[in-house]
Amino acid sequence: MATVTDVQVRTGRRGELALLGLAVAIAVLARGLVDYHADFLELDELALYAGGWTIVALGIHLAIRRWAPFADPVLVPAVLALNGIGLAVIRRMDFAYAGRGRDTNFGEIQTLWTLLGIGLALLVILLIRDYRLLRRFTYTAGILGLVGLLLPLVPGLGSQINGARIWISVFGKSLQPGEFAKIAFVIFFAGFLVSNRDTLALAGPKILGMRFPRPRDMGPLALVWAAAMLVQIYERDLGTSLLLFGIFVAMLYVATERLSWVVVGLGMFAVGAVLAGSLFSHVGSRYTAWLHALDADVYSSGASEQLVRGLFGMASGGLFGTGLGEGRPDLVPYAESDFIVASIGEELGLTGLMAILTLYVIIVQRAMRTAIGVRHGFGKLLAAGLGFAIALQVFIVVGGVTRVIPLTGLTTPFLAYGGSSMLANWLIVGLLLRISDQARRPEVMTP
Amino acid sequence: MSQLSITLLRMGFLVLLWALVLSAIAVLRADLYGTRVTARGRGRESKKDDARAEKVASPSRAATGLRTGSISTKDPSAGHLAVTAGPLKGTTIPLGAAPVLVGRASTCTLVIDDDYCSARHCRIYPEGDRWMVEDLGSTNGTYLGNQKVTDPVPFRGGDVIRIGATALELRG
Numbered sequence: 001m002a003t004v005t006d007v008q009v010r011t012g013r014r015g016e017l018a019l020l021g022l023a024v025a026i027a028v029l030a031r032g033l034v035d036y037h038a039d040f041l042e043l044d045e046l047a048l049y050a051g052g053w054t055i056v057a058l059g060i061h062l063a064i065r066r067w068a069p070f071a072d073p074v075l076v077p078a079v080l081a082l083n084g085i086g087l088a089v090i091r092r093m094d095f096a097y098a099g100r101g102r103d104t105n106f107g108e109i110q111t112l113w114t115l116l117g118i119g120l121a122l123l124v125i126l127l128i129r130d131y132r133l134l135r136r137f138t139y140t141a142g143i144l145g146l147v148g149l150l151l152p153l154v155p156g157l158g159s160q161i162n163g164a165r166i167w168i169s170v171f172g173k174s175l176q177p178g179e180f181a182k183i184a185f186v187i188f189f190a191g192f193l194v195s196n197r198d199t200l201a202l203a204g205p206k207i208l209g210m211r212f213p214r215p216r217d218m219g220p221l222a223l224v225w226a227a228a229m230l231v232q233i234y235e236r237d238l239g240t241s242l243l244l245f246g247i248f249v250a251m252l253y254v255a256t257e258r259l260s261w262v263v264v265g266l267g268m269f270a271v272g273a274v275l276a277g278s279l280f281s282h283v284g285s286r287y288t289a290w291l292h293a294l295d296a297d298v299y300s301s302g303a304s305e306q307l308v309r310g311l312f313g314m315a316s317g318g319l320f321g322t323g324l325g326e327g328r329p330d331l332v333p334y335a336e337s338d339f340i341v342a343s344i345g346e347e348l349g350l351t352g353l354m355a356i357l358t359l360y361v362i363i364v365q366r367a368m369r370t371a372i373g374v375r376h377g378f379g380k381l382l383a384a385g386l387g388f389a390i391a392l393q394v395f396i397v398v399g400g401v402t403r404v405i406p407l408t409g410l411t412t413p414f415l416a417y418g419g420s421s422m423l424a425n426w427l428i429v430g431l432l433l434r435i436s437d438q439a440r441r442p443e444v445m446t447p
Numbered sequence: 448m449s450q451l452s453i454t455l456l457r458m459g460f461l462v463l464l465w466a467l468v469l470s471a472i473a474v475l476r477a478d479l480y481g482t483r484v485t486a487r488g489r490g491r492e493s494k495k496d497d498a499r500a501e502k503v504a505s506p507s508r509a510a511t512g513l514r515t516g517s518i519s520t521k522d523p524s525a526g527h528l529a530v531t532a533g534p535l536k537g538t539t540i541p542l543g544a545a546p547v548l549v550g551r552a553s554t555c556t557l558v559i560d561d562d563y564c565s566a567r568h569c570r571i572y573p574e575g576d577r578w579m580v581e582d583l584g585s586t587n588g589t590y591l592g593n594q595k596v597t598d599p600v601p602f603r604g605g606d607v608i609r610i611g612a613t614a615l616e617l618r619g
Contacts, residue, residue: 012474015474016474018470019467019470019471019474022463022466022467022470023467025463026460026463026464026467029456029459029460029463030460033456033457033460036453073474074471074474074475077467077471078467078471081464081467085464198562320457320458320461321457321461323453323454323457324457324460326457348460348461348464349461351461351465352460352461352464355461355464355465355467355468356464358468359467359468359471362468362471362472362475365475366475377560
């Protein structure tokens with residue numbers, strides 16, 4: 001005999017405030033250390049920076065108290081801490097580049113993007129009062145995602161930078177529409193799978209104890225696979241193609257509980273990756289640079305130079321790092337964007353890098369917890385998909401930099417320099433806050 | 448600044464970083480919500496307790512799909528309804544004097560989120576000293592054992608009702 005009792009939800013807003021205090025302290029101390037080692041430290045300016053961070057953190061806190069009072073308490077502090085460290089490291093790169101005669105102001109631009117991103121997240125909380133609204137835009141989101149993905153291929157609009165054709169230039173600014181397409185696809189997959197999961201889950205022959213899907217139900221998987229392969233071939237963007245396909249397979253698994261989808265999906269991706277590697281030289285050279293990074297001729301040809309320099313940087317950081325502002329991460333090309341993980345590994349060491357990865361784990365765990373807690377199937381898939389998108393993106397970037405998988409050009413969420421990525425990831429935070437608010441809201445208060 | 452204070456600040460930064468990580472995890476430990484299923488007799492007392500006092504991982508309200516308000520527990524001798532298969536497997540509902548409505552609609556006592564379950568699928572109700580089951584015009588039918596239920600039929604202990612992927616059993 002059992003009785004069911006309601007467990008009171010703790011909103012955790014006070015805990016959030018305390019964690020926000022810690023996050024602000026981390027951001028300010030990081031900037032202080034960077035400025036000090038660049039002989040640029042002015043306490044007035046640092047106080048101003050601290051004041052700015054405090055206002056931003058308090059602003060977010062009050063906005064959440066007002067518009068999403070049951071939202072998850074650790075999500076925002078974890079993201080703000082990552083963001084603060086990212087800003088400090090990018091500013092540190094500015095100083096390092098200035099010392100080599102290259103004038104950059106990545107730090108200021110990124111600060112602006114951060115503020116815009118935070119504004120965007122708050123706007124999401126304010127405008128989307130019920131995430132179920134998004135289900136109405138399932139197919140709209142799918143089309144928007146596809147258009148966003150293909151925009152860089154439009155002649156005149158798309159531009160090719162560093163070999164990858166993933167940028168479009170609007171008003172003189174370059175944007176990566178793929179970052180936003182990612183979110184649109186998660187919404188589309190969630191809406192599509194919540195309607196069709198029963199046919200995908202139940203039917204099919206049983207082989208080796210696993211129920212495999214019927215060939216005619218493979219349509220959606222095949223379509224997404226084809227899209228991912230096209231991105232890989234025409235936009236030369238291995239990372240986005242892996243991310244897109246991975247998100248779909250993961251959401252398919254969450255929706256159907258069938259391990260066979262993961263097996264089929266991974267098999268298809270492996271076949272695609274091997275084929276692309278042997279057919280297209282730009283993919284093949286990535287594989288060579290990954291497998292034979294330390295070979296003398298591969299290194300001297302420049303193919304694996306960036307990767308190996310990043311590895312050496314992290315090795316010189318050791319367990320506790322050289323200290324912020326004291327290493328030479330600027331020796332690695334793109335140390336402020338693609339290789340910011342290597343820069344952090346060098347200056348904060350393994351201890352710091354592990355803390356940062358743990359922060360990502362916490363963010364992803366909160367997304368998954370939200371998915372378990374929310375009652376609506378669409379919300380479950382959406383939260384799990386958004387969480388998995390962050391997890392997979394971090395894995396692809398960190399795995400690439402540490403030579404676990406081939407290097408691809410994705411951005412590290414919240415850390416790396418890049419406006420589109422910053423906006424898109426804060427958008428994800430806004431959506432997760434809204435879903436978790438609804439998941440944790442006590443039943444009596446639900447309208 | 449001296450070299451010592453710089454080293455201290457450098458290490459202090461790492462300590463601060465881990466302080467954030469660990470305190471975030473501490474906040475998460477307190478994060479239990481949803482519903483908690485407790486054995487009878489303890490349920491009422493522990494209701495007042497802090498959610499943290501008992502570190503029992505509880506199935507969320509969504510997972511159990513139960514509406515606590517409509518369950519009557521007046522007559523414990525009547526037994527309970529156990530879900531033995533399907534998404535709500537493991538859930539039990541104490542049976543009292545009130546009928547139990549099973550279906551997909553949120554107003555039902557037992558909410559089954561299954562495409563093969565109708566909004567108001569079937570009703571299990573007491574008649575005299577036994578329980579009856581009646582189909583409420585569901586699309587995919589209610590099965591008692593292998594028989595499709597149309598008119599109200601008696602539901603005895605050990606009988607199994609099947610609704611889509613869900614199986615219900617009456618226990619003493």
